[in-house]
Amino acid sequence: MQDENARRVISVIVVNEASVLSRITDLFSGRGYNITSLTVAPIPDSRYSRLTIVTSGSIRVIEQITKQLHKLIPVLKVYEHADLVEKEMALIKFSVSENITDIATLCAAYNGKIVNVGDNVIIAMVADEPKRVDNFLKIINKYNPKEIVRSGAVALER
Amino acid sequence: MQISGAQMVIEALIAEGVDTIFGYPGGAIMNVYDEIYKQNNFKHILTRHEQAAVHAAEGYSKASGKVGVALITSGPGFTNAVTGIADAYMDSIPLVVISGQVPMSLIGTDAFQEIDAVGISRSCTKHNYLVTDASDLARVLKEAFYIASSGRPGPVHVDIPKDVTAQIAEFDYSIELNLETYKPHTKGNPRQIKKAMEAISKARRPIFYLGGGIVNSNAAYEVRELVKKTGIPAVETFMARGVLSHDDDLLISMLGMHGSYAANMAMSETDLVIGLGVRFDDRVTGKLSEFAKNAGVIHVDIDPASISKLVNADYPIVGDVKNVVNEMLELSSLINPAKYSAWRESIRNFDELHPLTYHEDSARLKPQWVIERVGELLGDIANISTDVGQHQMWTAQFYPFSRPRQFISSGGLGTMGFGFPAAIGVKAASPDKVSINFTGDGSILMNCQELMTAVERKLPVINIILNNNYLGMVRQWQTLFYDKRHSETDLSVQPDFVKLAEAFGGIGYRVNTKEEFDAALKDAVEKNIVAFIEVIIERLENVMPMVPSGGSLFNMMLLEKKEKK
Numbered sequence: 001m002q003d004e005n006a007r008r009v010i011s012v013i014v015v016n017e018a019s020v021l022s023r024i025t026d027l028f029s030g031r032g033y034n035i036t037s038l039t040v041a042p043i044p045d046s047r048y049s050r051l052t053i054v055t056s057g058s059i060r061v062i063e064q065i066t067k068q069l070h071k072l073i074p075v076l077k078v079y080e081h082a083d084l085v086e087k088e089m090a091l092i093k094f095s096v097s098e099n100i101t102d103i104a105t106l107c108a109a110y111n112g113k114i115v116n117v118g119d120n121v122i123i124a125m126v127a128d129e130p131k132r133v134d135n136f137l138k139i140i141n142k143y144n145p146k147e148i149v150r151s152g153a154v155a156l157e158r
Numbered sequence: 159m160q161i162s163g164a165q166m167v168i169e170a171l172i173a174e175g176v177d178t179i180f181g182y183p184g185g186a187i188m189n190v191y192d193e194i195y196k197q198n199n200f201k202h203i204l205t206r207h208e209q210a211a212v213h214a215a216e217g218y219s220k221a222s223g224k225v226g227v228a229l230i231t232s233g234p235g236f237t238n239a240v241t242g243i244a245d246a247y248m249d250s251i252p253l254v255v256i257s258g259q260v261p262m263s264l265i266g267t268d269a270f271q272e273i274d275a276v277g278i279s280r281s282c283t284k285h286n287y288l289v290t291d292a293s294d295l296a297r298v299l300k301e302a303f304y305i306a307s308s309g310r311p312g313p314v315h316v317d318i319p320k321d322v323t324a325q326i327a328e329f330d331y332s333i334e335l336n337l338e339t340y341k342p343h344t345k346g347n348p349r350q351i352k353k354a355m356e357a358i359s360k361a362r363r364p365i366f367y368l369g370g371g372i373v374n375s376n377a378a379y380e381v382r383e384l385v386k387k388t389g390i391p392a393v394e395t396f397m398a399r400g401v402l403s404h405d406d407d408l409l410i411s412m413l414g415m416h417g418s419y420a421a422n423m424a425m426s427e428t429d430l431v432i433g434l435g436v437r438f439d440d441r442v443t444g445k446l447s448e449f450a451k452n453a454g455v456i457h458v459d460i461d462p463a464s465i466s467k468l469v470n471a472d473y474p475i476v477g478d479v480k481n482v483v484n485e486m487l488e489l490s491s492l493i494n495p496a497k498y499s500a501w502r503e504s505i506r507n508f509d510e511l512h513p514l515t516y517h518e519d520s521a522r523l524k525p526q527w528v529i530e531r532v533g534e535l536l537g538d539i540a541n542i543s544t545d546v547g548q549h550q551m552w553t554a555q556f557y558p559f560s561r562p563r564q565f566i567s568s569g570g571l572g573t574m575g576f577g578f579p580a581a582i583g584v585k586a587a588s589p590d591k592v593s594i595n596f597t598g599d600g601s602i603l604m605n606c607q608e609l610m611t612a613v614e615r616k617l618p619v620i621n622i623i624l625n626n627n628y629l630g631m632v633r634q635w636q637t638l639f640y641d642k643r644h645s646e647t648d649l650s651v652q653p654d655f656v657k658l659a660e661a662f663g664g665i666g667y668r669v670n671t672k673e674e675f676d677a678a679l680k681d682a683v684e685k686n687i688v689a690f691i692e693v694i695i696e697r698l699e700n701v702m703p704m705v706p707s708g709g710s711l712f713n714m715m716l717l718e719k720k721e722k723k
């Protein structure tokens with residue numbers, strides 16, 4: 001139990017029905033748990049959706065979160081990931097007056113590229129581990145990003 | 159068959175074997191009320207407030223073991239019911255609460271009496287539904303009853319828009335439920351059970367810690383047998399009163415904030431806690447880090463989320479208490495009751511040192527005497543409800559409970575106003591028993607309009623108002639922890655309770671002496687109409703012993719010792 005507030009990734013498989021997302025977010029807010037990020041999308045060819053929730057807390061808190069999620073009627077499965085592949089996407093808007101070549105090179109190093117070029121702005125995309133995305137966003141600060149949007153993490157057990 | 163949504167509600171209730179429901183009509187639920195008018199299969203009891211309808215359904219459920227049903231309208235009807243729903247949620251009482259909603263086309267428009275009911279009930283129900291098509295109703299209602307009563311029980315709320323109750327669709331209640339995502343785990347792991355029994359056989363000072371889950375799983379008689387066969391002493395939580403009979407030698411008493419000295423000391427000195435259907439509530443454990451500090455923990459509960467939530471379980475067993483206790487009974491030969499005789503002896507010594515008692519040292523009657531007296535006069539033939547406050551704790555401490563489901567009180571939420579309507583539901587469920595509600599001068603005013611329901615439906619609840627002219631429990635805390643600043647707890651200004659009861663067609667008594675009390679109780683039982691017996695009690699009596707909030711169980715404030723005269 002080295003880290004009381006370690007970052008954890010939880011995947012939740014739920015029946016794809018009305019208000020299921022609010023059941024989950026209500027549970028987090030009602031019991032005082034954090035949500036760092038949350039993504040959700042239907043699982044192809046099924047009646048289920050998959051949520052990926054990044055949260056933090058001690059082992060005991062995470063165990064409670066997992067059990068409480070399980071208690072929700074439309075929840076099929078809850079996994080707390082240990083060994084996982086995790087990716088997150090970010091989109092970043094720059095002015096065209098910035099050094100586009102540098103930006104493109106940096107993006108390439110983080111599984112990304114420039115995805116849109118307009119008259120005044122360009123939009124770059126990267127998709128990488130959340131930690132690396134953090135890193136990337138730090139580095140590109142000097143190119144004065146105008147807007148940044150992150151997708152939140154998605155994860156699969158190895 | 160092709161019927162309306164409103165008819166489906168009736169058909170579903172009939173199919174579930176419901177014989178009594180509680181409710182209050184209004185615009186959005188009128189289609190259903192129209193069908194209630196036309197049918198003769200079950201009774202509808204009109205309470206005089208939606209909160210009372212839900213509490214009555216809770217009382218009915220608690221006394222009968224069946225699912226309680228309440229029916230209410232949208233908007234204010236629903237919001238009035240929320241306290242009852244939350245109460246049932248905290249105490250794991252199976253209910254199906256059906257509310258009307260504005261028509262689908264108006265949802266989201268701030269229509270008249272529109273409120274996001276499922277949004278509100280989400281956090282205080284086991285599950286809830288907004289039904290958007292009448293063809294879903296059979297499945298939804300069947301699921302609602304199943305979910306409410308299985309696993310860890312709880313309230314399920316079904317919100318039905320008015321146009322859905324008018325919609326004609328196919329209805330087939332014989333459908334099989336297919337709840338892929340909900341499969342309560344009822345059978346305990348046999349290997350874990352064996353290990354737990356071995357641990358018990360090795361322990362020197364084990365203790366049974368009995369909780370309300372035993373009542374929910376109808377396992378009290380199995381538990382009685384297990385306690386007897388093993389010779390291990392037991393403490394009960396507030397919710398478990400009556401699981402063991404008051405005259406069981408192995409029952410120490412209630413534990414927790416107002417538990418007995420012996421119960422709390424035994425819990426502090428045990429080397430193995432055997433928790434059955436408990437949840438280690440903060441009112442039970444006191445300071446967690448000091449709770450049963452040197453003990454191993456066996457924890458049996460149907461709700462995996464209760465296990466190791468607050469206290470780490472060395473032997474976690476997820477399952478229905480009844481199943482698990484039956485398996486434990488099979489292995490009870492592993493345990494030698496003689497081994498614990500020294501332990502039983504030391505608990506007896508604790509009890510002799512500071513018995514659960516009170517002093518009759520005032521001119522006015524003592525509330526504890528009143529409760530004991532009712533126990534002497536009625537004992538087993540009464541079902542006992544309470545409101546919330548000092549009178550509630552004295553009832554839990556001093557009434558001689560002899561069977562499960564005899565004691566019905568709001569534990570988790572602590573809802574003032576619960577007692578009277580709950581007692582009405584109890585009386586509806588078991589008419590052959592006397593239904594007593596011990597209440598306070600504060601609490602009774604929080605649902606006294608139910609005198610009308612009780613008179614109209616001939617449900618003769620006897621309310622014993624232990625009148626201390628105070629919001630006594632709050633006053634006690636102010637006395638002890640706020641330097642006697644009795645802020646807004648003095649209830650010197652009061653209604654005439656006798657006239658209040660009479661105004662509704664009930665009967666009222668004001669009692670100052672023991673003789674008057676006996677006479678009033680006898681008369682009320684004989685007259686068999688709803689009654690208020692107002693007992694003028696000592697104003698400043700405190701509930702003792704007491705573990706101050708956040709303190710350790712072994713650090714109790716105790717009743718002052720007095721020489722016996």
Ligand SMILES: Cc1ncc(C[n+]2csc(CCOP(=O)(O)OP(=O)(O)O)c2C)c(N)n1
Nearest residue numbers: 547548549572574598599600601629630631
């Ligand atoms: C609805 C509600 N409001 C407030 C409280 C807080 N509260 C707990 S006990 C109590 C006093 C109850 O007074 P009374 O019914 O006279 O009982 P007594 O303690 O005097 O026996 C209060 C105000 C509560 N439990 N429920």
Ligand SMILES: [Mg+2]
Nearest residue numbers: 598599628630
């Ligand atoms: Mg009072």
